[in-house]
Amino acid sequence: MDVKQLTNSTTLHWKKPKSGTPAGYYVLARETDSPVWQKKIFxxxxxxxxPLSKDNYIFAVQTISxxxxxxxxxIPGIAK
Known part of the structure; x- marks a missing residue:
């Protein structure tokens, strides 16, 4: 997760899996007080x-076979 800019959007980066070729990825998002994923972006x-603030949402990336x-x-860490 890129935290360099203080904006109301969030940029996520990830690497391909070490094995296999995925069909794509889901980026999951939920508000910080929600126990379930509320949004799924392919x-x-x-x-x-x-267009979701990193201050208000928790994100995850999910591989799709x-x-x-x-x-x-x-769940992503802070980008280096």
């Missing part, structure tokens, strides 16, 4: 800018 890229099966959501 992308085939390795980064995305979402070629057969459509989702992987385990991974």
């Amino acid at each position: 992308t085939t890229g390795l980064s995305i800018k979402v 070629q057969s459509g099966n989702p992987g385990v959501p991974v």
